[in-house]
Amino acid sequence: MSGPELLGRGEELAALDGVLAAARAGHSRVLVLRGEAGIGKTALLEHLAGRADGCRIARTAGVEAERELPYAGLQQLCAPFLDRLGPLPAPVEERGAQLLQPGVGQLRPLPAPQRAALGTAFGLAAGDPPDRFLVGLAVLTLLGGIAEERPLLCLVDDAQWLDRVSVQTLAFVARRLLAEPIALVVAVREPDDGSGLAGLPELTLRGLGEAAANALLDSALKGPLDARVRDRIVAETHGNPLALVELPRFWTAAERTDGLVRPDGDALADRLERCFRQQLAPLPSHTRKLLLVAAAEPLGDATLLWRAAGALGLGADPAAAAEATGLIEFGPRIRFRHPLVRSAVYRSAEARDRREVHRVLAEVTDAAVDPDRRAWHRAQATVTPDEAVAAELADSAGRAQARGGLVAAAALLEQAATLTPDPARRARRELAAARDRK
Ligand SMILES: Nc1ncnc2c1ncn2[C@@H]1O[C@H](COP(=O)(O)OP(=O)(O)O)[C@@H](O)[C@H]1O
Ligand SMILES: [Mg+2]
The missing domain is CATH 1.10.8 (Helicase, Ruva Protein; domain 3)
Known part of the structure; x- marks a missing residue:
């Protein structure tokens, strides 16, 4: 998928080709693409993906609503390779796993402590909060093993919305890549504090000539x-x-x-968002409702979307109407034309509709498979304090903590506190949140 022809990006394309060529020759390269919304970061990543014949591509993208889920971004990047490691993490009796021969199609196993760290980080196993250093090493070992077979191109989009530990781990990995056929290209929106990626080679995108x-x-x-x-x-x-x-x-x-x-002086992203809102306004209410479900569901998961649409009594018609606008594509993954379309849809909706949609999304999310997202949706659907919702969020915070995402845990606890009816319990949750923030 190389997308439309890119105008006026000769230098940038040359730089990206250089990154790919170096990786193919066995010299790892890292590049952080910075620039404002709409400047063409995703387009360049797509272009690169289209030029990567013979390479394996691993991707992840930050989603605003996922920022509080520790390691979510990194897990997405590594997910296609995890089954190549055999069962994760190593049970105790398999401590010597690194001495065993790998099975057919399997990679050299990770050292046991790295396997265990990756297992807890990705929520595949219970355990103490993993050592971030070990998680970083595990990802390095994993990607290195994959790249031994074929050059590996890692594409990370919208890093400004990745959860914090994922950014830290990616930066850790980026600084330690050596003589491996790996290219890591990260796109991040400016302005962003960007501190997590500071010090890595970067290319700032300006407007077209x-x-x-x-x-x-x-x-x-x-x-x-x-x-x-x-x-x-x-x-x-x-x-x-x-x-x-x-x-x-x-x-x-x-x-x-x-x-x-337009009046001068307002931020471009706001103007663009307003422009997308104008496209939404004339749509029938069922179509807008369906778009809202898609905007409120962070994964772009088609199964969840259609389940929720069914529960809301939206027929199949609004999908065609929504797609006809060109603002969204309904494939196995739901894709908005641009993240700003998604935020325009979400923000232009009535608060009442947003709550309804989150309530239904919580209902159709399987509590056994994804308790954290379910808790998050429920919380977004709730205005008056409700201990059941607050307790679910507090559990979610506990899991975030166990994965080593303290800041995420604090955000979840804060929200839990807001929704807690009992004053003493609310105070305890506020305190715990403040402690985790530190
Ligand atoms: N150099 C270019 N030439 C032509 N179209 C471009 C170019 N760069 C970006 N676009 C188009 O502009 C829009 C915004 O680009 P996008 O890559 O989504 O921006 P960003 O990811 O930085 O927010 C997309 O429709 C994209 O196809
Ligand atoms: Mg983009």
Whole structure:
């Protein structure tokens, strides 16, 4: 999947090709792509994926709603390879596993402490909070083993939304990659504190140059445009590709001639989000409701989405209408055209509708398979204090703590405290949250 042709990115493409070539030659490379929303980070990652013939690709992407689930991002990256390690983690009697020959199709087993750390980090086994250093080593060993077979390209998108331990572990891994055929390319939105990835080689994406920006604007325009207006637009968008493609779609005839597009001075991401909201407004309520379910469900999990849609009494029709807008694709994974579409859908919905959708998502999420997400949805659906909901969240916090995600645990406990009716218990949860924050 190489996507549409990318305009005006000669230098960036050359840098990315260099990363891939080095990895193919057995010299690992790391590159952090930084830039504002819509500047073209995902497009570059897709382009790279399309050029990686003969390489294996591992991917993960941060999702805003998943930030509080420790190791969620890293687990997504490693998931395709975990079964190659044999059972995780090593039971006690298998302590000597690293001495055994690997089975067919299996990788060299990880040293037992690394296996155990990975097992608890990924919530596959109970245990003490894993040592982050061991988790990092385990991921290094795992990726190294995979890359022995074929060069490995790791693509991490939207790192600003990854949970914190996943970012820390990725940075740890990135700093220790040596003579291995591994390329790790991470995209992160600016402004972001970005501290987790500081010090790694980086490339900051700026807006497209004038020629490329004009060409992109041309491809998006349906009618003629006064040359001075065009110049002004190109200048106002600072060559941001998403803005160039999206903003002109909603101009009135007057705006096309006087170029007074929007009040100046507001952040581009807000303007874009507003622009997506305009596309949502005329849709029928069932279609908007279905989009809201998709926006509220962080995994893009089709099974959950259709279960929830069924429970809400939405038929199959709204799916076609929603897809016809081009704002979303319903495959086995649900994909919005851009993360800003998703936030526009979510934020433009009535609070009442959001609660209803979260309530239904909690109902259709299997408590045995995914208790944490279920607890999270329930909490989003609740306004008045409710001990059952609060207790579920507190349990979730306990699990987050066990995986070694203290900050995540604190966030969950804070929310649990807010929803706790009993004052003494509420105070205890607030205290525990404050302790974990430290
Ligand atoms: N260099 C480019 N030439 C043409 N279109 C581009 C270019 N870069 C990005 N786009 C398009 O602009 C939109 C936003 O890009 P995207 O990669 O999603 O931005 P980001 O990931 O930085 O938020 C997408 O529709 C993408 O296809
Ligand atoms: Mg992106």
